[in-house]
Amino acid sequence: MDFIAIFSIFVLACFVGYFVVWSVTPALHTPLMSVTNAISSVIIVGALIASAAAGSPLSKWLGLAAVVMASVNIFGGFAVTERMLAMYKKKER
């Protein structure tokens, strides 16, 4: 993909983000933060590529370290979001 194609995706995604985030109810802003935290750890993709690649041992170990860090975030972020969301209950009628 050339730079302009990628950049177009980026710009459009910023607009999607803008509208989607404004539609999030303020009551869920803390879970919003923890879930965005979890999904931003999609950089694990880059970490996996680095850890899989042959050639530079230092690069591989940096990749593995990044895999550990991103995994903490992914599992921790989704789990804590799930824990919080489970607490939101409607009034019993």
Add this chain to the structure above:
Amino acid sequence: MHDVAPINPWVALAYLVAGVFFILALRGLSSPASSRRGNRFGMAGMAIAVVTTLLTHELANPIEVIGAIGIGAVIGIVMARRIAMTAMPQLVAAFHSLVGLAAVAVAAAAYLNPGAFGIADAAGQIFTVSRVEMGLGIAIGAITFSGSVIAFLKLNGNMSGAPIILPLRHVINLGTLAAIIGLVAYFTFDQSPWVFWTVTALSFVIGFLLIIPIGGADMPVVVSMLNSYSGWAAAAMGFTLHNTAMIITGALVGSSGAILSYIMCRAMNRSFLSVIAGGFGADASAGAGGAKEQRPWKPGSADDAAFLMSQAENVIIVPGYGMAVAQAQHALREMADLLKKEGVNVKYAIHPVAGRMPGHMNVLLAEANVPYDEVFELEDINGEFAQCDVAFVIGANDVTNPAAKTDKSSPIYGMPVLDVEKAKTVLFVKRSMGGVGYAGVDNDVFYMDQTMMLLGDAKKMADDIVKALNGGGH
């Protein structure tokens, strides 16, 4: 244009699906009812991205990779289970620092082994565009890391919340930022290691310098801002790796954090720039203690409060962070349950900065089993104070101060506040008459005729009111 190995369209499609699932994850948060489904979409999107990467790259040593994921999973899940809801801001700051450091590690790995990422030509020269993306990625990642570490230490109480003001800090900060930008530009001509590592080191330093002058009261803005940075770091890495899932996610998270920072700034009537410039809260305690006139106020007891509220038709509870610090939320919910049994209409009014991060108070109330449809945001409930019989303020102060509407000289002038003074009766739970809120200003609500001050620990007061409601009623 450079000659990257052709990307398998199915792989590109899989990453796109992951990106769309992340959009749906945020979309789910538009209401508590759909939120858990949203979270599942997020997990599914992440699984697609990870599995696609694992399937399309020759793993040199699968055991190491699976082991690394496993270690991370155990640490993450244990942290998520154990963390107290009051400590959510620290946890989020800690998670942000990990995203930042992971981005630094990935960018460094890509710099050391560009061939593996398909961003260098046969001679090992990294493509110019990739150099800019990589430079920005490592800079934003490093700023996110060191900034979040400071935010964590301040929120966790390991470091004083007081702003640390260095002489000439604006000159130092702007100079460092200019040096980083200049070096990233120079990096496109010269890919020597010293340029890359100097950018990294300077970025760690600037992250640290940017957050130390920001006071504890502004931490909700800082946490949101770092949330935004972690997104931009992911987006920059997405550009380097030509990965749509990362770019979409980065844009979503970046805008999310930016919007939350904006909402927090608006709720405190602070401009974003003045938060970044720092120093807020430095002289607040100095101005407060001095010559204050003694004004008459009316004390009340738990029994008085129980009687007044059980006779009321409408009660609005205004909780603040002091309530959560005293762990009074369960006793408070019990009190509300007893009042509801007496036929009283009970609602909760939440100011956007009631907690220590956006939406924090809502989580704390949800944890105490307060139904979310009894909890209202400032704009939605402010008109109802005029019709309510009792406003019960517990652990909040500045967010109820009418000076924000009338007194132009007040440091909180212009901040949106809850109109508790319009209620027929105000019950104000406070530890003592001496203390003042974060902003260090006196609150006229204390001295109004219809206000009754309930002095004491928030939890003990709520417990005593519960006892009085149980004993006195029938």
